[in-house]
Amino acid sequence: MPRPLNLEDRIAKLRQFYRHEKRVPSYSEMMDLFGYHSKNAVYGLIRRLQEYGYVTRSGGKIGFTSKLIGSIRLLGAVQAGFPSPAEEELVDVLSLDEFLVQKxxxxxxxxxxxxxxxxxxxxxxxxxxxxxxxxxxxxxxxxxxxxxxxxxxxxxxxxxxxxxxxxxxxxxxxxxxxxxxxxxxxxxxxxxxxx
Amino acid sequence: MPRPLNLEDRIAKLRQFYRHEKRVPSYSEMMDLFGYHSKNAVYGLIRRLQEYGYVTRSGGKIGFTSKLIGSIRLLGAVQAGFPSPAEEELVDVLSLDEFLVQKxxxxxxxxxxxxxxxxxxxxxxxxxxxxxxxxxxxxxxxxxxxxxxxxxxxxxxxxxxxxxxxxxxxxxxxxxxxxxxxxxxxxxxxxxxxx
DNA sequence: CTTGTAACTGAACGAACGTTCAGTTATGGT
DNA sequence: ACCATAACTGAACGTTCGTTCAGTTACAAG
The missing domain is CATH 2.10.109.10 (Umud Fragment, subunit A)
Known part of the structure; x- marks a missing residue:
């Protein structure tokens, strides 16, 4: 098996960037953000994120979905308890706007x-x-x-x-x-x- | 006085674009979007939108604020009644996420x-x-x-x-x-x- | 220890980007 | 009817973009 690619950190960093700048970073900005030395590394990462539904692509440009932009972590099972910091990775993220507003x-x-x-x-x-x-x-x-x-x-x-x-x-x-x-x-x- | 620039239409179109593509359009895309024949027309428009707090700029790149991204039109006075289509332009727009979630x-x-x-x-x-x-x-x-x-x-x-x-x-x-x-x-x- | 595999490096490419400039056009106020 | 003004045109610019390619590196399973 090849090297693992820890998406969690990267996603967190993208969220952080978006909150600060209110825009999607460019490939070279992501290079710095993730500590890569090649833009192609970013290219591969983005393809992964697209597979998992975190980003969209249209016309050679990147857009973030609510999974990245959204601010609420959804807990499926309630009575199951409260998430410990360790298991927070599993929960889904959504935007309240999308959740509540259809039109x-x-x-x-x-x-x-x-x-x-x-x-x-x-x-x-x-x-x-x-x-x-x-x-x-x-x-x-x-x-x-x-x-x-x-x-x-x-x-x-x-x-x-x-x-x-x-x-x-x-x-x-x-x-x-x-x-x-x-x-x-x-x-x-x-x-x-x-x- | 010079030519008026009807922001409302443009803002509506930007909203529409963002909802579809989940990203900020480029200057040339906005050219098509607004029916301009010059990128510089877009340039001026964006400067205006920035003044009014609709867009942010960082590193030569454009970001949309919640005024554009947000999905809820806020009605200040309640008992005052319901807005008619004609007066809808005045109300402020915000994002539920931003409104409800601080951290x-x-x-x-x-x-x-x-x-x-x-x-x-x-x-x-x-x-x-x-x-x-x-x-x-x-x-x-x-x-x-x-x-x-x-x-x-x-x-x-x-x-x-x-x-x-x-x-x-x-x-x-x-x-x-x-x-x-x-x-x-x-x-x-x-x-x-x-x- | 070997081997398959995917994450990564580094360089290169044309295309598209945002910005600038000088000039033109339309509009509302006087 | 004219003028001041800002919206717009059109062309040009260096920069940066996303993408491609061939090659290297680190990890995990057998």
Whole structure:
């Protein structure tokens, strides 16, 4: 067998470079980065990384996938415990953007006000990712304008027409008197803790 | 006044290119992309984009910032309503990764099991972003191993020592009998809706 | 210890890169 | 209608790019 090529170090260094420079290093820059003395060494390494899905190539140019750019290490099994530094190499890396957003050009961020969805675990101050367009189904959480005011509620429909349900027993079902405009469908909710 | 240069179109096109190719286009590629007949036109455009914080430059090479790469359009004022297609130009764009993750190399994703934090709006099936290391303060939500088992709870401390509090009245305060290992601090929680 | 193999070296190549310069064109304000 | 101004054209430049090739080196399995 030939010499082993430890990808882990190299990948870590590429991540580091990208975070600093916000761009993909050139072959000669990678030469320095990895301590190679030949550009062809880089060439081979990149081909490997491409096989494993870390980089893409188009038009003789290199692009990094979310496996390199992404910032979150995903842990498959939860109850299995927490990773020790030694076994961290195995986990997959992804980007939250890619994970949560399917249509970037149609997705917005909204800060939630009011407690009408609190039983659905959506608290005031939470952030909600809303996708415009697409079909709305019964049971979807939507951002809607009823009679001039914007709210976030469960969407429903029956023989009397469309209605909006809060997730809070203190409020009751809303039936639009005049107008109902659906702004979009809630695809995800996010809460950021201060500390 | 000289000719106006409509940045919006160009920025949209750069976004599109980046999503497809996962890399920054070269000057000549941008020439085609924007319909220019001179590379110098691109040169000037890039200088503008750099001023506005869309691109970075290092070593004669271009990098895209999260303003270009990011996938979420941020709406500052919520109750103000939903943006019409016409006014969408004004809003800022950011990346969820950058927004939620401060230390990418120390942050993990965990899927929540169990309902012990349900009153804090953390439901089973939710995803939690955990940052390893750093100081833990009273009131922080932590991922911890008590007497061999991993859980997610509020962290607290008094004269009897450290304890863990659930956010569910059906469960009660936990005091570690033998061991307590803090895996990390919960920095954010995320829920993704299926549809 | 030998041998197969893939990681690497080092040099070379044309192509494409980002940048510069002098000049032209379109546009909004006066 | 004119002018100031910045967007743009078009050509040129040295530099650096990604790729190729023939040859060398280090490792692991038999």
């Amino acid at each position: 970037p050009e149609a997705t917005f961020m909204l800060t939630v006000t009011g407690d009408s969805m609190i039983d659905a675990g959506i608290h005031p101050g939470d952030i909600v990712l809303v996708e415009k367009g697409g079909t709305i189904r019964k049971g979807d959480i939507v951002v809607a304008q009823v009679d001039g005011e914007w709210t976030i509620k469960y969407f429903g429909k029956d023989k009397q027409g469309a209605y909006l349900d809060p997730a809070n027993s203190a409020y009751k079902r809303i039936r639009p008197k005049e107008s109902l405009t659906i702004g979009g469908k809630v695809k995800a909710s996010v809460r950021k803790y201060a500390s | 990418p190399e120390a942050t993990f994703m965990l899927t929540v099991t169990g309902d012990s934090m349900i009153d804090a709006g953390i439901h089973p099936g939710d995803i939690v972003l955990v940052e390893k290391g750093g100081t833990i303060r009273k009131g922080d939500i932590v991922v911890a191993q008590v007497d061999g088992e991993w859980t997610i709870k509020y962290f607290g401390k008094d004269k009897q020592g450290a304890y863990l509090d659930p956010a569910n009245s059906a469960y009660k305060r936990i005091r570690p009998k033998e061991s307590l290992t803090i895996g990390g601090k919960v920095k954010a929680s995320v829920r993704k809706y299926a549809s």
